[in-house]
Amino acid sequence: MTVQLHGRIDSTNAAKVEQELLPQVAGQREVVLDAQDLAYISSAGLRVILRIRKDVPTLRIVNVSSDVYEILDMTGFTDMMSVEKAYRVVSIEGCEEIGRGANGTIYRIDKDNVVKVYNNPEALEDIRHEREVAKLALILGIPTAISYDVVKVGNSYGSVFELLNARSFSKILARESDKLDWCVEEYVKMLRLIHSTVVPEGKLPDMKKTALSWAKFLQEHLPEAAGKKLLSLIEAVPHDNHMIHGDYHTKNLELQNDEVLLIDMDTLAVGNPIFELGSIYNSFVGFYECDHEAILRFQGYDWETGQKFWHKSLSAYLGTSCPTKIKEVEDKARILGYARLMRRSIRRGAVETEAGLAEYEHWKAELLELLNRTETLLFDRNELEIQAELSKLDEVRSFLEERLDSTACKPKARMQIQLAVEEIFSNIANYAYQPQSGKATVRVEVSNEPVSVTITFVDHGVPYDPLAKEDPDVTLSVEERGVGGLGIFLTKQIMDDVAYEYREGQNILTLKKNL
Numbered sequence: 001m002t003v004q005l006h007g008r009i010d011s012t013n014a015a016k017v018e019q020e021l022l023p024q025v026a027g028q029r030e031v032v033l034d035a036q037d038l039a040y041i042s043s044a045g046l047r048v049i050l051r052i053r054k055d056v057p058t059l060r061i062v063n064v065s066s067d068v069y070e071i072l073d074m075t076g077f078t079d080m081m082s083v084e085k086a087y088r089v090v091s092i093e094g095c096e097e098i099g100r101g102a103n104g105t106i107y108r109i110d111k112d113n114v115v116k117v118y119n120n121p122e123a124l125e126d127i128r129h130e131r132e133v134a135k136l137a138l139i140l141g142i143p144t145a146i147s148y149d150v151v152k153v154g155n156s157y158g159s160v161f162e163l164l165n166a167r168s169f170s171k172i173l174a175r176e177s178d179k180l181d182w183c184v185e186e187y188v189k190m191l192r193l194i195h196s197t198v199v200p201e202g203k204l205p206d207m208k209k210t211a212l213s214w215a216k217f218l219q220e221h222l223p224e225a226a227g228k229k230l231l232s233l234i235e236a237v238p239h240d241n242h243m244i245h246g247d248y249h250t251k252n253l254e255l256q257n258d259e260v261l262l263i264d265m266d267t268l269a270v271g272n273p274i275f276e277l278g279s280i281y282n283s284f285v286g287f288y289e290c291d292h293e294a295i296l297r298f299q300g301y302d303w304e305t306g307q308k309f310w311h312k313s314l315s316a317y318l319g320t321s322c323p324t325k326i327k328e329v330e331d332k333a334r335i336l337g338y339a340r341l342m343r344r345s346i347r348r349g350a351v352e353t354e355a356g357l358a359e360y361e362h363w364k365a366e367l368l369e370l371l372n373r374t375e376t377l378l379f380d381r382n383e384l385e386i387q388a389e390l391s392k393l394d395e396v397r398s399f400l401e402e403r404l405d406s407t408a409c410k411p412k413a414r415m416q417i418q419l420a421v422e423e424i425f426s427n428i429a430n431y432a433y434q435p436q437s438g439k440a441t442v443r444v445e446v447s448n449e450p451v452s453v454t455i456t457f458v459d460h461g462v463p464y465d466p467l468a469k470e471d472p473d474v475t476l477s478v479e480e481r482g483v484g485g486l487g488i489f490l491t492k493q494i495m496d497d498v499a500y501e502y503r504e505g506q507n508i509l510t511l512k513k514n515l
Contacts, residue, residue, distance in 0.1 A: 432461025
């Protein structure tokens with residue numbers, strides 16, 4: 001029940017107001033006192049409100065002016081009941097849209113300020129949540145803007161932020177194509193900062209739980225085996241307290257006076273980076289695979305720019321230009337991206353239109369194909385899974401070189417490491433799976449204590465310990481020498497440590513070189 005309060009409630013009329021109000025609220029479980037037209041209240045009026053509160057424990061007072069709110073606050077009423085200030089009204093008519101997310105749209109209302117208008121008309125709790133998580137992010141070292149005011153916008157609410165002379169990365173990309181590489185660099189720098197930030201337990205929602213809800217929703221929309229596979233892949237991702245943004249795209253990065261700021265913080269969560277990459281894939285590619293013009297309407301730049309930005313950013317984030325590594329992680333991200341898009345399409349009724357159904361069927365077909373050949377959503381920047389074929393040797397070399405570039409590796413040591421890696425990978429390619437083919441994993445780890453490089457090779461081929469073979473006698477003459485066995489011998493000579501083990505159906509060979 002909502003009751004309007006008017007004018008003044010003081011010693012001269014408090015008794016009359018009480019006689020009018022108490023019968024109205026008697027027996028009501030929920031009562032809201034609307035104070036929009038209340039200009040003044042004295043202690044006599046406060047006693048009336050206190051009597052109503054005794055009868056109605058859930059009493060709320062809304063649309064309270066600043067002056068009346070101050071009285072209620074000083075007398076402890078804001079602690080006894082819900083008291084909501086009146087909000088100034090802001091119009092967004094004719095305002096430039098500078099960002100759009102899952103929960104709201106951001107408009108520039110003047111040269112210094114923007115307002116985020118929430119989709120939910122009852123958004124006060126959403127606003128409170130976003131302000132809290134934005135403050136948490138700022139404390140943890142993430143540069144962001146903090147809302148300084150809450151306003152009424154049409155039938156909903158908005159948060160006001162000061163963003164003086166700020167431009168989104170989307171606007172920069174749309175108007176200054178020569179800045180693409182700079183935007184990629186700054187975008188990835190911020191992403192790595194986010195993903196390196198550890199959040200205290202329980203402060204942010206777990207993105208894994210959200211992703212599991214997508215998979216559970218899709219169980220009745222996927223073949224049984226595929227649905228179970230999707231669930232098991234997500235369940236196998238371990239809990240991670242590192243921050244993820246959840247809606248990280250170029251409209252949510254702002255350049256303000258040479259400082260890059262992250263905005264739209266209501267989707268902050270914790271989790272493995274693969275959940276973030278799935279969302280990022282959708283922002284630049286997934287949403288627009290069937291309608292290339294849609295990215296222009298949302299991001300402000302064309303399909304080619306979105307694809308280029310995604311691939312350059314993923315390459316920079318992983319620290320590699322190796323196409324096999326980039327494709328491996330992209331495919332894992334696509335699984336989560338498509339699952340989210342399918343659920344969204346069903347829930348919003350898009351599948352009821354011809355175009356929406358075509359999109360849905362496309363995403364579903366892609367998801368099923370990916371599920372059929374993916375065994376884990378986890379990835380490691382230092383690890384390359386590749387077909388054990390000699391034609392892939394150049395990719396292995398490039399991957400190794402990129403990792404060595406981060407070390408003070410001298411030319412001689414670099415050459416020796418390259419030689420050893422070539423010898424081992426060639427052996428795996430030539431013998432591990434013959435006459436079939438299979439995959440090999442190459443892991444490159446750099447340690448600082450002591451400074452060293454460790455390269456680990458893993459394959460699922462025929463069990464074989466190359467170290468068990470006797471070393472060739474290099475003192476023999478040409479006529480007496482065999483033509484094989486030098487690769488492993490060279491590797492043992494030039495590396496500081498070589499070890500082999502066969503475990504859980506895997507050949508594992510580890511090389512170490514001290515730098």
